[in-house]
Amino acid sequence: MIKTILFDVDGVMLSEERYFDASALTVWEMLHSPQYLGLSSETFAPAPKEEDIRRIRQLVFADDEVLNFIKSRGINSNWDMVYLAVSYQIIRLCGHLKSVLGQQVTDLLTGQINRAALARLSEWAKEHAPDFTIEYAKFTADFSRGNAQKAEMLLYLNQIAQERCGIVTNIFSRNSDLWKICQETFQEWYLGDERVSASIGRETLQPGKKGFLNDEIPIVSPAEMIQVFRTLKEKGYTLGIGTGRPTIETHVPLEALGILEWFDPNRVVTASHVLEAEEQSPAHAPLSKPHPFSYVKGLLGLDTPNSDVLRLELPISNGDEVLVVGDSLADLLAARSMGCRFAATLTGLSGQEARSKFEEEKADYILDDVRGILSILE
Template sequence: MIKTILFDVDGVMLSEERYFDASALTVWEMLYSPQYLGLKGDAFTASPVESQIRTEREQVFAKDEVLNFIKSRGINSNWDMVFLTFSYQLIRLAEALKPKLGSDAVNLLVNQIGREQVDQLREWAKAHAADFSVDYAAFTADFAKGSAQKAEMLVYLNQIAEERCGVQTQMFSRSSELWQLCQETFQEWYLGDERVADSIGRATKQPGKTGFLTDEIPIVPPAEMIELFKTLKEKGYTLGIGTGRPTIETHVPLREMGILEWFDPNRVVTASHVLEVEEEFPALAPMSKPHPISYVKGMLGLDTPNSEAVKFPLPISNGEEVLIVGDSLADFLAARSIGCKFAATLTGLSGQEARAKFEEVKADYILDDVRGILSIL
């Protein structure tokens, strides 16, 4: 009998669309802004109108083909999506520079890449690769040659660098300076000028970003979600959250919609908490979904020491008492690792098309949206 219900946020309560918009704009900025690579071919502004956001999203993710491919390989973090998409084009740029600069261009991929190295690439591109053309769709073709899944995709970039540039490197990983740069730039877009300093400890590199945090799109009308979670709480269920969003990006929109108050504060687990676990246990990183730690912490409570959560024996013996509600394969895999029940909502990126995949993996329940949970309890 189910006693604890743990919910994902994106694709269950809130639409992922704004996250994907911010991801696309981050890649766009890092490719075309004069503060980053400054490539020719696409004019950059820190304050794009909605029509331009739609255009850039369509281009960067090749009409969502790249996005769908990344999601299908188990990547659930927008930070990782940005890192993968931008790093791939950076490797292609180094390849284009090699005929003119020789080993200097590709050797830049061997060590850490931060702002200084990005600045160097910008100057080289301006002088020697003015005709370089970004090819977003090529991403899928190159990655499809391998079978890398989840975190393996990030380090697979090292293999692509060797194949394209003839250089051996281990630089591409989630612990790299470049990943950190991608993460911070994404936060600028999502949080905007006013809120970003609290997240990354500095102001935006290029002011003018209003952010998407106050422009969230609820999947179900907030009043209906409030009634749902109120009903579940009154029935005695313990409600928690396991999300890939950082804390501020979870609390602000859910609080403004009146949803957050129905969840046990000790069981609202975010990417910020997962990063703390990774810092304490770096050998286990990355621990974003499908790693189960966010849901394990939600199950045990935030006051449970990280060491205890990391070592908690899985699968649990009382799996029938815990239900995870999510929209992605990553959520499903986390639930299976824990050994608990899983309810899939068909309100993620793939919509109703995801039904076949969840039927294939034998999800315990498949719901049109989160409101259907009352029908299975």
């Protein structure tokens, strides 16, 4: 009998669209802005119009083909998506420069790619590769040659660097300087000038970003979601959250929509808690989904030490008492690791097209949207 229900946020309660928009803009900025690689003469704007956002996303993610591919490989973090896309183009650029600069490119790809390294690469591109063309769609073709899944996707960049540049390296990982730059730049776009310093400890590098946090899109009406969660609470279920969003990006919109109050505050686990656990136990990183950490932490409670969460034997002994509700393969894999039940919502990036995948993976329940949760618990 189910007693605890743990929900994802994006693709379940809130649309992922603005997260994907912010991801595309982050990639665009890091490749095109003079503050980063400056690979084109196109004017960079920190406050693009809606039609420009649509155009940029369509280009960067190849009509969402790249997004769908990354998610199909079990990547659920927008930070990781940005890092993969930016790193891949850096590798392609280095392959273009290798015949001219030789050891300098080798040194860059075997050391940490920090802001100073990005500045050097920008200068090299201007002088030696003015004809270099960013080809976003090639990402899927190169990664399709391998079978990397989940966190292995980030490490597979090292293989691509060897194939394209002839350089043996291990710098591409979630613990790299470049990953941190991608993460902070994404936060600038999503939170905007007013809120970003509370998240990353500094102001936006290029001011003028309005942020998307106040422009969230609920998947079903807030009133209907509130009714669902109120009913579940009245029936005695314990409600928690396990999300890839940082804390501020979880609390602010859910509180504004009147949704947050229906969840046990001790069981609202975010990417901020995941990062904290990774810093405490780097040997266990990465802990983002599809790793079950966020859901296990939600089950045990925020007051449970991270060391105890990581030591919990999986699958859990009471798996039939826990239900995870998510929209992605990463959520399903996390639930499966825990040994609990899983309800898939068809409100993520792929929509109804995801039904066949969830059927193939034998999800316990498949729902058109979160409102269907009530029908499976009666």
